[in-house]
Amino acid sequence: MTKKWTAEKITLGVCYYPEHWPEELWEDDFQRMKELGFTYVRMGEFAWTIFEPEEGIYSFDLFDWAIEKAHNLGLKTVLGTPTATPPAWLTHKYPDVLNVSQSGIPYQHGARRHYNYNSENYRRLSSVIVTEMAKHYNTNPGVVGWQIDNELNCEIDVFYSEADHLAFRKWAKEKYKTLDHLNKAWGTVFWNQTYTSWDQVYLTRTTVPNSPNPHQMLDEKRFISDSAISYAKMQGDIIRKYTNNQWVTTNGMFKHLDNHKLTNEVLDFYAYDSYPNFGRVLEDKSEKPLRDRKWSWNLSVVRSISPNFAIFEQQSGPGGWVTRLEQPSPNPGQLRLWTYQSIAHGADLVMYFRWRTATKGTEIYWHGINDYHNLPNRRIKEVEQVSKEIQLIGEKIVGASYQAEIAIVNNYDNEWDGEFDKWSGPFTSISKDAWFKALQYNHVPVDAYNLNRNSNVEEMKKYKVLVYSHAAIVSEQTADLLKEYVNQGGQLILGCRTGYKDETGQTYMKAFPGYLAELTGITVEDFTREAPFEATPKIIYQEKTEIKTTNFYEVLKIEADNAEVLGKYSDCYFEGKPGLVKRKYGEGTCYYFGGVFTIELAEKLIEETQINDYKNNFDLPESVELSIRKKEEKDFVFLLNYSNQPQEIDVKQEMTDILTGEKVYQKVSLKGYDVLVLE
Incomplete structure (x- = not known):
């Protein structure tokens, strides 16, 4: 069952911290929120000491009064459980709740997210405060939903407290049952790491050389994810015990957390915190950098969790802490664009x-919408414009589904394994980046698809093309699923370092690409990494186009009669050998590239797979993104200009700009950072 946000219209809201401000400001703040057209106000996620100033002593007056004032003006409150920042009285009395570094140093009180998920004291005290809040607010007419904690695994995504070590031992025992099974899964015979007693089993610790067991590292990430989900589920179960009229979610998307599993097991829908301004300041020396447009990929991943979702933190001003990165202000128009x-x-x-x-x-x-001084500014005016537009189109578009014929495949096991494995892990981000750029700049809408043990051919067949670039871990079950997808007409694109590991992260004693050899019609004859002081090999595509390559090279050996060589290597010792192979399999096609994808090669495969149908309707410059949402057989086309300069676009069939009601046809100039929403 898909978990998604459902509503009667698209709505806006804002994050507010009444505990930060004098009470005399509240009513004016809420009144101005209402005048801006906001529906929701989110609060409470960092206020544990306000709710429980001493252990067992509870105070709800401040938030009761704030929620009432907001409700009286028609605002709906999303209330956060305050467990992201444990109180000083708690960490002082119960130091076991603190998170600990891999080398054993505790993180102290004074910032946020300094707790661990497995401390019995922290789970007990968290359950108590959530229980008291749920009992108090379950019938409050102003509270419509709950946010569990805040940004799980943000700031830090590894946990090594004593409680975590003990919980990991229990987790491993439940998973493997016997030490023999654990030793086999972790390959502990290597370097004499064999465990002979469960008391010897810990999370990874600092080693010499600092290179812990990679199979244990993979399980560690699975354990951290399960710990976070268990902690969130504890809170969600408590809230639902006292109410069935208030929804439950959480926010953010961070590492070492299976957000799909979290949503399916705990939440009513998924919420994300979107900060595209980071893209304007993070150093990116890659070809054709995406900058703030990269957040379109992040949002695509969010959409794979909840097709219709909520943004709980949308960037509205320049970002920066006193201790880290400072961002420029969004240029006029960018707040609306984002x-x-x-x-x-x-x-x-x-x-x-x-x-x-x-x-x-x-x-x-x-920075927020308002500055410290509370005087009018251009950000307020921009939000006001967005709000008026959303009130015009919100009922039309709400619930509409994003349209894509191609998906880039994600998988948590490969993501977590690839963090540590430098022979395959870094290639995934390079290829994903190349594919997303090629699709974005050629105006091909794309989804993210989460491949997991519950995946099935019917949901995969939604896509004409799946790109699964460097899936080192491919089980026999997954290989069978991919084969059936292609057999039933799908087009699958694979890259180097595919299919050679099992689910423990150990390598098969099989010719690469393991269980996918039958589907691809090839095996890997030879391979090498790029040598820094030697010429970089190239691929000759279709015997006429020279394409640069990067990082890694597999020499492919043809094993199937109907395998067709699309590309051969040049400028290397494996001159003339196959590097890109296409094979018909059943009703579909599998492509295997023995390298790391580039934008140019991805563009060739976009042409090859014939998925760019929208070229018939639009002629767009690279700086304009095309996205399509569909509802009741109507397409709503979003054209987003990420450039500060006007861009000429060509709309090849007459459409209506639903923000203005004007007809749009043929040559149109789209102002810098401007947006068109066409029907």
Whole structure:
């Protein structure tokens, strides 16, 4: 069952911290929120000491009063459980709740997210505060939903407290049953790591050389994910015990957490925190950098969790802490652009972070809609414009589904294994980046698809093409699934370092690509990494186009009569050998490239697989993104200009701009950072 946000119209909201501001500001703040057209206000996620100033002593007056004032003006409150920041009284009295580094150093009180998920004391005290809040607010007419904690695994995504070591031991025992099974899965015979007692089993610890067992590392990531999900489920179960009228979710998307499993087992829908301004300042020396447009990929991954989702923190101003990265202000138009970026990709609720910039603490430079002084500014005017537009189109578009014929495949096991494995892991991000750029700049909408043990051919057949670039871990079950997808007409594109590992991260004693050899019609005859002081090999595509390659090279040996060589290597010792092979399999086609994908090669395969249908309707420059949401057989086309310069577009059939009601046809100039929504 798909978990998604459902509503009658697209709505806006904002994050607010009443505990930061004098009470005399509240009513004016809420009144101005209402005048801006906001529906939701999110609060409470960092206020544990307000709710419980001493252990067992509870105080709800401040938030009762704030929620009532908001409700009286028609605002709906999303209430956060405050467990992301344990109180000083708690960490002082129960130091076992603190997270610990891999080398055994505890993280102290003074910032946030310094707790661990497995401390019995922290789970007990968290359950108590969530219980008291749920009992108190379950019938409050102003509270419509709950956010569990805040940004699980943000700031830090590894946990090594004593409680975590003990919980991991229990987790491993439940998974493997016997030490023999554990030793086999972790390959402990290597370097004499064999365990002879369960008391010897820990999470990875600092080693000499600092290179822990890779199979244990993979299980460690699975354990961290399960720990976070268990902690969230504990809270979700408590809330649902007291209410069935208030929904439950959480926010953010961070490492070492299976967000699909989290959503399926705990949440009513998924919420994301979108900060595309990071893309303007993070160093990116790659070809054709995406910058803020990269967040369209992040939003695509979110959409794979909840097809219609919520944004709980939408960037509204320049970001920066007192201790780290400072961002430029969004240029005029970018705040609106980024809001539509979220909506174009499936967001039906967008809440801005934050109402007013904090005057105290680490985030005094993480700016909100209002500045410290509360005077009018251009960001407020821009949000006001967005709000008026959303009120016009919100009922039309809400619930519309994103349209894509191609998906880039994600898999948590390969992601976590690839963090540590430098022979395959880094290639995934390079190829994913190349494919997303090629699709974006050629205006081909793309989904992310999460491949897991519950995947089935019927849901995969939604896509004409699947790109699964460097899946080192491929079980026999997964290989059979991919074969059946292709057999039933799908087109599958694979890259080097595919299929040579099992689910423990150990390598098969099989010719590469393991269980996928039958599907691909090839085996790998030879392979090498790029040598820094030697000429870089090239691929000659279709015997006429020379394409640069990068990083890694597999020499392919043809094993099937109907395998067709699309590309051969040049400028290397494996001159003339196959590097790109196409094979018909059943009703579909499998492509195997023995390298790391580039934008140019991805563009050739886009042409080869014939998925760019939208070229018939639009002629667009690279700086304009095309996204399509569909509802009741109507297409809503979003055209987003990420350039600060006007861009000429060609709309080849007459459409209506639903933001203005005007007809759009043929040559149109799209202003810098402007947006068109066409029907």
